[in-house]
Amino acid sequence: MFGFPVDSEIKKIVAKDALLGRVGMLAPASTSQKATFNEDIAQVVITNVVSTKSLPVAAGARVKGFYVARVSMKRKQFNPKNVETLLHRIGQKNILLALSYGDVVRFALKYDEHIVVSKDWVLAGEFRFSFSGLNLDDVWNGIVKQVAGNLWSDALSVAENLDIQEHIAKLQKEIANLEKKARSENQPARKLEFFNRKRDLESQLTEYQNGKSNHAQP
Amino acid sequence: MEKATMHSLDMVNENIKKIGCLFPECITETVDENGNVKAAIDFEKLQENLSHATIGEGEERYQFTWPGKREAIHNANAPTNMTLRPCKAESVDFDNTENLYIEGDNLEVLKLLQENYLGKVKMIYIDPPYNTGNDFVYNDDFKEDTESFQSKSGMYDEDGNMLLQNFEKNTESNGRFHTDWLNMMYPRLKIARNLLSDDGVIFISIDDNEQENLKKICDEIFGEQNFLNNFVWLNKPEGRQISGVGAAGTHEYILLYSKNNTKQTVYNLSANWLQQIMPSSYNGINADIKTDAKGAYIITHELYNGNSKFNEETRPTLVFDIYYRETDGDIKIEAVSETHIHSGYVKIPPHPCNDGVHKYHAYRWSKEKILRESNDLEFIKKDNSFKIYSKRRDFDYTAVKDIITDIYTTNGNKNIRDLEIKGFDYPKSVELLIFLMKMVTTFYQDEEGESVKKVNNSIILDFFSGSATTAHAVMQLNAEDGGKRKFICVQLPEATAEDSEAYKAGYKNICEIGKERIRRAGNKIKEEFGEKAKDLDIGFRVLKLADSNMKDVYYSPAETDSADIFDVNNVKEDRTPLDLLFQVMPECNLPLSSKIEERTIEGKTVYFVNGNYLVACFDEGITEKLIKAVIDVPDSEKPYYFYMRNLGLESDKVLDNFEQLFVHYSPTTKRKVI
Numbered sequence: 001m002f003g004f005p006v007d008s009e010i011k012k013i014v015a016k017d018a019l020l021g022r023v024g025m026l027a028p029a030s031t032s033q034k035a036t037f038n039e040d041i042a043q044v045v046i047t048n049v050v051s052t053k054s055l056p057v058a059a060g061a062r063v064k065g066f067y068v069a070r071v072s073m074k075r076k077q078f079n080p081k082n083v084e085t086l087l088h089r090i091g092q093k094n095i096l097l098a099l100s101y102g103d104v105v106r107f108a109l110k111y112d113e114h115i116v117v118s119k120d121w122v123l124a125g126e127f128r129f130s131f132s133g134l135n136l137d138d139v140w141n142g143i144v145k146q147v148a149g150n151l152w153s154d155a156l157s158v159a160e161n162l163d164i165q166e167h168i169a170k171l172q173k174e175i176a177n178l179e180k181k182a183r184s185e186n187q188p189a190r191k192l193e194f195f196n197r198k199r200d201l202e203s204q205l206t207e208y209q210n211g212k213s214n215h216a217q218p
Numbered sequence: 219m220e221k222a223t224m225h226s227l228d229m230v231n232e233n234i235k236k237i238g239c240l241f242p243e244c245i246t247e248t249v250d251e252n253g254n255v256k257a258a259i260d261f262e263k264l265q266e267n268l269s270h271a272t273i274g275e276g277e278e279r280y281q282f283t284w285p286g287k288r289e290a291i292h293n294a295n296a297p298t299n300m301t302l303r304p305c306k307a308e309s310v311d312f313d314n315t316e317n318l319y320i321e322g323d324n325l326e327v328l329k330l331l332q333e334n335y336l337g338k339v340k341m342i343y344i345d346p347p348y349n350t351g352n353d354f355v356y357n358d359d360f361k362e363d364t365e366s367f368q369s370k371s372g373m374y375d376e377d378g379n380m381l382l383q384n385f386e387k388n389t390e391s392n393g394r395f396h397t398d399w400l401n402m403m404y405p406r407l408k409i410a411r412n413l414l415s416d417d418g419v420i421f422i423s424i425d426d427n428e429q430e431n432l433k434k435i436c437d438e439i440f441g442e443q444n445f446l447n448n449f450v451w452l453n454k455p456e457g458r459q460i461s462g463v464g465a466a467g468t469h470e471y472i473l474l475y476s477k478n479n480t481k482q483t484v485y486n487l488s489a490n491w492l493q494q495i496m497p498s499s500y501n502g503i504n505a506d507i508k509t510d511a512k513g514a515y516i517i518t519h520e521l522y523n524g525n526s527k528f529n530e531e532t533r534p535t536l537v538f539d540i541y542y543r544e545t546d547g548d549i550k551i552e553a554v555s556e557t558h559i560h561s562g563y564v565k566i567p568p569h570p571c572n573d574g575v576h577k578y579h580a581y582r583w584s585k586e587k588i589l590r591e592s593n594d595l596e597f598i599k600k601d602n603s604f605k606i607y608s609k610r611r612d613f614d615y616t617a618v619k620d621i622i623t624d625i626y627t628t629n630g631n632k633n634i635r636d637l638e639i640k641g642f643d644y645p646k647s648v649e650l651l652i653f654l655m656k657m658v659t660t661f662y663q664d665e666e667g668e669s670v671k672k673v674n675n676s677i678i679l680d681f682f683s684g685s686a687t688t689a690h691a692v693m694q695l696n697a698e699d700g701g702k703r704k705f706i707c708v709q710l711p712e713a714t715a716e717d718s719e720a721y722k723a724g725y726k727n728i729c730e731i732g733k734e735r736i737r738r739a740g741n742k743i744k745e746e747f748g749e750k751a752k753d754l755d756i757g758f759r760v761l762k763l764a765d766s767n768m769k770d771v772y773y774s775p776a777e778t779d780s781a782d783i784f785d786v787n788n789v790k791e792d793r794t795p796l797d798l799l800f801q802v803m804p805e806c807n808l809p810l811s812s813k814i815e816e817r818t819i820e821g822k823t824v825y826f827v828n829g830n831y832l833v834a835c836f837d838e839g840i841t842e843k844l845i846k847a848v849i850d851v852p853d854s855e856k857p858y859y860f861y862m863r864n865l866g867l868e869s870d871k872v873l874d875n876f877e878q879l880f881v882h883y884s885p886t887t888k889r890k891v892i
Contacts, residue, residue: 183886188807
């Protein structure tokens with residue numbers, strides 16, 4: 001599945017009750033959290049354990065092995081909060097979630113504090129990850145890069161890249177928000193202020209997308 | 219489809235809104251002379267709210283008044299429907315520049331600027347007539363009589379220069395000496411205040427003739443608490459004896475008021491720079507500049523707190539012994555002890571306190587900070603012990619004083635002589651303006667209250683522009699520090715006398731001198747600064763005050779037969795689409811320096827101002843295809859405002875579909891017709 005070695009495959013169902021109950025230091029999820037979670041997520045199954053046993057590379061300093069889990073989604077327009085909850089409570093640092101809906105899939109993972117979710121649905125039967133590097137750190141970073149999608153600079157670290165991506169997403173959201181405000185505002189001075197702020201952010205965004213900006217932390 | 223207002227802001231309505239924010243219950247409605255409902259203030263209710271703090275008519279009060287003051291206040295609040303016509307031919311880099319040079323009576327111009335520059339100007343500098351008995355004072359009579367103002371014949375000669383009959387010499391003999399001057403200044407300053415940003419300031423040059431009156435009206439307009447300084451400018455140290463009695467005069471004044479004094483800080487400037495330009499008043503940095511691995515520094519203060527209030531009782535954690543090893547600079551910190559020693563280290567006890575109660579002064583730094591930032595401390599050996607000083611790395615600044623020396627009236631003469639400009643008496647000097655500008659536009663306060671340098675894009679306004687020194691200084695300072703300040707200069711096109719130097723040099727009016735000066739100064743600065751000034755904005759848009767682009771029917775349709783109101787060509791025949799564009803830009807709050815792009819769509823000229831914010835077409839025969847081309851675009855490119863003329867559409871069919879097209883393709887676009 002997804003190009004992972006056959007001998008890494010396992011099948012271990014993760015009980016949702018266990019996920020939403022007390023996990024380590026985490027308090028049990030609230031009733032409303034559980035309800036929201038169940039609106040989107042039908043089942044979680046661990047499908048692969050990738051380690052030096054199944055891939056001919058050395059262990060990394062950071063990654064000694066990682067898991068892949070198939071998450072069956074109940075709807076395509078899922079609430080991203082639920083994916084965050086799942087990554088937060090599953091208790092594994094290096095785990096790749098394959099969010100499946102019918103025959104299509106999107107991927108999600110956590111890198112430090114960054115939640116990375118791939119943008120587009122791809123056909124589950126056809127999609128393959130490509131693996132490269134000499135150790136599992138490189139392999140995992142390669143997967144993060146493939147899930148994060150476009151706009152990746154190999155000159156920067158993974159964390160720096162994710163910072164920039166998050167900043168871009170934030171800018172895009174803010175731009176859309178200001179556009180809406182500027183269009184609905186009747187008072188000319190405020191209307192122009194929103195418009196000009198939007199334009200400033202747009203030029204910042206262009207700068208980021210052209211990779212001119214070298215600050216990982218804007 | 220809304221009708222555009224085509225006149226400036228009515229400040230009375232703005233004031234009603236302000237009172238409404240504080241006392242909503244005082245807002246009511248009434249009917250004006252034409253039977254239209256309008257907002258009004260219920261004065262009785264307002265009085266109830268202020269019951270014991272109002273003064274009845276005729277009661278004594280502290281006030282400064284003169285004949286015509288009421289009229290002056292009314293003048294400041296009344297809207298104007300005059301307009302500013304762009305003049306591309308006389309402009310420099312019209313399409314890209316953000317600077318403005320406006321010709322016309324500054325009262326009308328300020329009113330027009332109120333619409334889109336309200337609260338946006340960081341600094342105003344003015345050098346108004348000093349009322350010496352020889353200068354001209356604007357005679358505002360022509361504004362009461364718009365007929366005569368609008369009939370060009372009385373206002374301008376055949377070359378478009380304003381005639382002197384509109385001004386009069388304000389001499390003692392006309393018997394209304396201060397009154398005229400005050401009536402001229404008051405409304406202008408009142409509007410000027412509206413233009414200032416919350417952290418904005420105004421500088422006003424003045425001499426003894428009107429200094430006291432100016433201060434009084436400024437106290438009233440800006441508020442006494444917002445008075446910051448009365449700079450004494452020592453502009454003629456050799457002295458000038460005019461009156462024939464008393465001592466010779468050596469100085470003038472520059473009054474400084476802020477819009478809001480809580481938004482101002484101490485004005486600090488580079489001590490080195492101040493010493494260069496005013497050696498008589500500033501000594502530069504009074505300390506040896508040393509260097510270590512981190513860079514240059516000076517030492518001024520020892521590490522202990524000189525105030526004996528900070529001692530072992532009030533600050534027990536800041537009283538300790540410091541042990542210092544001279545060989546490698548290592549530091550240890552221990553509790554105060556008479557007997558304790560560290561071998562190889564010199565013990566430095568806390569500074570003894572002489573208040574008779576306590577033993578020691580506390581240190582200014584905590585133990586942790588001393589250990590962490592020991593490379594910012596200097597240990598100086600003195601009789602087997604050491605004195606500890608903190609290093610000041612940001613040492614090149616000092617507070618500005620309220621006296622200006624070493625910059626003379628003659629500097630101004632030299633500034634324009636260097637540009638080979640003739641015919642202007644006593645221009646202000648560029649150095650003086652740079653000093654004032656640096657003071658208020660090179661530092662700002664960040665959240666922690668620290669002064670921080672930043673690239674500055676302040677708007678600087680001078681509405682008695684004269685020889686355009688302000689514009690020159692803005693360009694010069696921007697070239698020096700990489701700032702992006704923008705200037706707005708306003709000057710009345712006062713004709714030059716036929717026997718004057720200026721007239722002989724080919725300048726028919728003062729504005730021509732001003733514009734030529736900016737052109738030459740800009741080129742000279744570009745040349746001097748070379749690569750450093752490659753992005754420097756040395757252009758300016760020339761705008762000229764004129765009567766409205768619209769015929770009377772536009773403002774008083776009731777007096778026209780309503781049947782043909784939509785068939786009337788309500789725009790004056792000699793006006794261009796660009797003129798109309800500049801009259802509608804303020805309504806959308808767009809600065810007059812906004813970027814304007816001209817595109818030809820379906821054979822018509824369509825203006826795009828500030829990107830897709832305002833789209834306007836003032837040609838006739840607008841087709842559905844043209845409208846579609848403008849609004850059937852991706853969402854983010856749809857216009858926010860669309861303007862056209864009342865006769866702009868090709869046919870009734872287009873008129874019928876006009877609203878529908880917008881509702882369908884771009885419902886959020888505000889469409890307006892003039």
